[in-house]
Amino acid sequence: MPSTEDFGQRLRRLRTGTALSQEALSHAAGVSVRALADMERGRTRGPQRRTVQALAEALGLDADEAAGLEEAAASGRPRLRTAAGPAASLTLALPRDIQDFTARDGALARLLDLAQDTGPDRPEVAVIAGQPGLGKTSFAVHAAHRLAPYFPDGQLALDLHGMDAEPTTARDALARLLGAMGIADSAIPAGTDDRAGLWRSLAGDRRLLLLLDNAADESQVGPLLPGTGPSLTLVTSRQALAGLPSVHRCDLALLRREEAVELLTRIVGPERVRAEAQAARDLADLCGHLPLAVRIAGQRLSSRPHERLGKLVARLAAEGRRLDGLQAGNLGVRAAFALSYRQLPADTATFLRRASLAAGADFSPETGALLAGLSYDEAVDCAEELTDAGLLQSEPAAERYRFHDLLRLYAAEQVTAEDGPAVRDAALDRTACWMLDRAAAAALHFDADHERTAPSGDPDPDTAPTGREEARAWLEAEQPQWLAALRRAHDTGRHRQVLDTAEAMHWFSDLNLHWEQWVEVFRRAAESARALGSRREEAVHLNYLAWAYNACVHDHPAALESADAALVAARDSADGLQQGWALNYGATALNRLGRTEEAHTRLRDAVRCLAAQNSPMARLAELTTLNTLGTLLRQTGRAAEALEIHRRSEQICRAGVPDRPDELIALYHASARQHLGNDLAALERWDEAEPQLRQALAAFEAAQTQAWAEQARLDLGRVLGAMGHPDARATLLAARDALTVLRSPRQAEAAAALAELDEAATGV
Structure with a gap:
């Protein structure tokens, strides 16, 4: 056999000697007709070992003939050049490692495991993605240097220039890879597919480490990935490259x-x-x-x-x-950041920079749509595109997004540069109006005076929250947005919208005593009422403000000042209901300031003021005031008098209040029962106190009023402790934990009661 016979000539001789056509050999060996033709014409001079074995079996060659065919193929396989070889190979050498590289130990360990898991049928690919500035290239280079000993056949690094105006094409990248593998320029095929096939045949038998840095997209990367063999490819990109199948993902996080x-x-x-x-x-x-x-x-x-x-x-x-x-x-x-921003489509760029105007740590597509002037679906598409580009981070369980702090600053700069003040203000005003309308409609789900149908006034009824649970979820998630909207409406003189929103929220606020922002909501509402010259509304919102100071932030001097101002405004507007409330809230502040007798006098005045009125709202205010008066009496050692006052409250509840829903009166009745239970406990009538408190707790839980329920649970736990009941500790523990989450001042009381119970149990 002539020694000058190359692989292609040998393969053609063996095939014709068995009278097989290229089509027949292709079918028997599982090799494409095109690949066979390239081999016989000499375009593919050194196919990989498994291809040669498949051809030998299909041709029925004996051991010597098969070995000869493999030897011819091996001689046609160029070896990877080393640093000592021609200069062209140096263009794909690994960049210098960074000596002060820090952290990323977990991600590096996962790549080391991956390097050891490669095999003939497992060419591994790891995609290293994330937002700009995470150090993806630095990490990949550092990892490549650490992984180099596992890949003795060579390490190649190629910058794909994915962030340039014209990224490297897959065709050009393949030419550079083939050149590094020793293929002469004249022997490199013209087409991308042919180049990819040749590259895969050369890489298939080698343990290569390939670093593809700064990839643009999947179409650029796909043709460069070895199809077989024990190689490992590291791909860095600002894009998620979610379309690449069967890859390992290494999403770098911020440093701790x-x-x-x-x-x-x-x-x-x-x-x-x-x-x-x-x-x-x-x-x-x-x-x-x-x-x-x-x-x-x-x-x-x-x-x-x-x-x-x-x-x-x-x-x-x-x-x-x-x-x-x-x-x-x-x-x-x-x-x-600018590298990524400049590549965004117009709508997506608008969405990114306008989203920087959103309040709070994160924002919904709904907010982004309003700010950018897009539809909801368009906003979702933009947000997802930005997430894939590493410019936004998505929340794990909710359709919400967040910026890195520095990227938000950059996006805000682009608002100034590209939109200007007029466009910025229009976006903020549009968003604020929508947010306040939605917030008011959502809050009305909790308003006892409102019909329990879907509240009117929502800016988009098709997407409006339906029912209390959805309304609460929206109000909680969008709290920074609607609060910022309220500030903007107040600061830009839209005082009627401020008042309407605050009024809609006053029942909802009573269920969320731990929200300190109620002080700001009702302070701004009172200021808006004053700006509109409405003394009656000013009295209403000054009373709400006094409540917020007392119940939410426990600033009792400020509460007293606000209540006194409300009393003056109520008298100016001849509003007896607001006078009663002002006396009540002022008394609460006085009591907590230690001015008990003054508090007692104000409460008696409030009861008389409210009892003289016939409106349903006056009856509810009277109920609240009677309960407050009874509590004051109990706290000053007059539990028997308190019991009588609270029984009067219960009688009003049993009689009902005209034009008020039964579920609302049930809450007032539960409150009266809680007070009755505490009065009976103060009189050490434990067996009578327990059922009253259990009924109160059950009613509050059924109404999903957690702030009230946990206080009733605390009162019940103390009674159970006095009775030696086995459930006492678990009840007090649950109350303490919940009150702590709610930031209630009674959490200290719960902790003390629990400690006292534990001391009694241990005999300390």
Whole structure:
């Protein structure tokens, strides 16, 4: 057999010797006709070992003939050039590793496991994705250097320029890979598919590590991935590359605070960090724990060895200058964000920058749609595109999105640069009006005076919350948005909308005593009423404000001041109902300030004022005032008098209040029972107290009024403890934990009762 016979010539001789056509051999060996033709014409000079074995079996070759065919194929397989080879191979050498690389131990360990799991049928691919500035390339390069010993046949690194205006095409990238594998330019096929086939045949038998950095999309990466063999490919991209199948994902997270400080320490030196430890921590926080930002801050400080860390902290603390401060030479956070922003379609770019105007830590597509002037579906598409691009992070369980702090600053800069004040204000006003209309409609689900049908006035009835659970969920999730909308409406003079929203929320507020923002809501509402010249509405909202000071933030001097102002406004407008409420709230503040006798006098005045009126609302106010008066009497050692007062409350509840729903009166009745139980407990009539408190607790739970239910649970736990009941401890423990979550001042009372019960049990 002539020694000059190459693989293609040998294969054709063997095939014709068995009288097989290319089609027949293709079918028998499982190799495409096109691939066979390329082999016989010499375009593919060294197919991989498994292909040669399949051909030998299909041709029925003996061992010697099969070995000869494999030897011919092996001679046609070019070997990967080393650094000592021609200069062209050096273009794909791994970049220099970063000596101060920090953290990422978990992600690196997963890649090490992956490197050891590659095999002839398992060419592994790991996609390293995430937002700009996470250090994806630095991590991939560092990992490649650590993984190099597992891949003795070579390591290749290729920048795909995915963020450039014209990313590297798959065709051009394949040409560079083939050149690094020793294929002469004249032998590189013209078409992308042919190049990909040749690349896969060359890579198939080798343990190669391939780093594809800065990938644009799946169509660019797909043709570059080896199809078989024990290789590992690392792909970095700002895009999620969700369309790549069968890949491992390595989504880098922000550094933890201590990791960010460690990176800073490695750059500027431990002495400077030790000398200003708190400034180092503050600097890490101002960088948002983003590796790029921390590195820039560190390199800036490193170039100024005599500059204090605290000086840079002070500069970055000013939000308007933070991105300016995160610049070192040609390395800047703003520039990193701009690369991604400039590639966005127009609507998506608008959505990103306008979303920076949303209040709170996160926002819904609904908010983004309002700010950007898009439909809801368009906003969802934009948000998902931005999430895939690493510019937004999505919440795990809800359709909500959030910015990194620095990216929000960058997006806000683009609002100023591209939209201007008029467009910005129009977006904020449009969003505020919609949010307040939705918030008022949602809050009316909890209003005892409102029909229990779907509340009117919602700006989009088709998507409006239906029922209390959906309404509560919306009001809680969008709290920062509607509160910001209320501020904007107040500050821009839309006082009627402020009043209407606050009025709609006053029943809902009573179920959420731990929300400290009720002070701001009702303070702004009172100011809006004053601006409109409505003394009656001013009295109403000053009373709500006094309630919020008393119940939500426990600022009793402020509560008294607000109640006194409400009393004056109520008298000016001849509103007896508001006079009664003002006396009640003022008495509550006085009692908590230790001015018990003054409180007692005001409550008696309030009861007389309200009893003289015939309106249903006056009856409800009278019930509340009687309960407050009874509580004061009990607390001052007059439990028997308190019991009589609370029985009077119960009688009103049993008689009913005209034009008021039964479920509302049931809540007042439950409150009366709670007070009766506490009165009986004060008289040590434990057996009578227990059923009253159990009924109150059951009613509050059925109405889903947690703030009231947990206080009743505490009262019940104390009675059970006095009775020696086995459920006492579990009841007190549940009350303490829930009251702590609610930030109720009674949490301390629950903790004390629990400690007292434990001491009694241990005999301490």
